[in-house]
Amino acid sequence: MSSLIRRPIVEDISTGSDSDYSNSWISWFLSSKGNEYFCEVEEDYILDRFNLTGLNTEVQSYSQALDLITDQLDEDIEDELRGSVEISARFLYGLIHARWIITSRGLAKMLEKYKKADFGRCPRVLCYSQPLLPIGLTDTPYEKAVKLYCPRCEDLYSPKSSRHGSIDGAYFGSTFPHMLFMVYPNMIPSKSTSDGKDDHHHRDRERSDKAPLGVGSVSTVAAATKAERYRPKIFGFHIHEVAKLQRWQDAVRDRQISQLEGLERGD
Ligand SMILES: [Zn+2]
Secondary structure, three states: OOHHHHHHHHOOOOOOOHHHOOOOHHHHHHHOOOOOOOOOOOHHHHHOHHHHOOHHHOOOOHHHHHHHHOOOOOOOOOHHHHHHHHHHHHHHHHHHHHHHOOOHHHHHHHHHHHHOOOOOEOOOHHHOOOEOEEEOOOOOOOOOEOEEEEOOOOEEEOOOOHHHHOOEHHHOOOOHHHHHHHHOHHHOOOOOOOOOHHHHHHHHHHHHHHOOOOEOOEOHHHHHHHOOOOOOEEOOEEOHHHHHHHHHHHHHHHHHHHHHHHHHHOO
């Protein structure tokens, strides 16, 4: 399919140079600015209608949108209609993407992007530039924009760029990052400081071999003891309200740790 046909419609969103143009709609979509969070959904997956069950009722001009994604759309289509099909195709791709990224092949693709920090890094200082993962707060489209999940502080952040900030969270879904760490538990970051990371990592591993209680390869005890928090201070003294709360949280944590240690020892 020639770029001449596509160009008038996509001009406003595409900033890819001519060399970025490839023959397929998917590679064009992925190379368009603002779509960096998306990974490639393999055509085999899209062509298996079972994987798309129910999407026909959610997407307008479903079959034409699907044809466009798979480069089967009749090139003689009117420009006006083409514009609306293009919008539907992006929406449909997003919905398929949400399903695809929780399959094993989809997870593997997203893992590569996570390793390259394609989704950005955690802005929290004590997370030491931990790479983030996209997440939807809901699986229903048109409700919430995509957020970024930090597996280190286990908190959510808004994307820095407004282009990314306006992507529908349903294109990633609420399950994805957690599924990724379930399948790749060794990718769960250590909670300790960056120095001596490897040393801790090994101990986490050793511990988890005996301890089924931890999430993935990280033992709950190891994670809890090492989680690093910021402590507000004035002239070196802990600030009272927060300090009081933290002392109480620490006491609860320490009690939990000794209980968990008991369990992990099998008492
Ligand atoms: Zn973080």
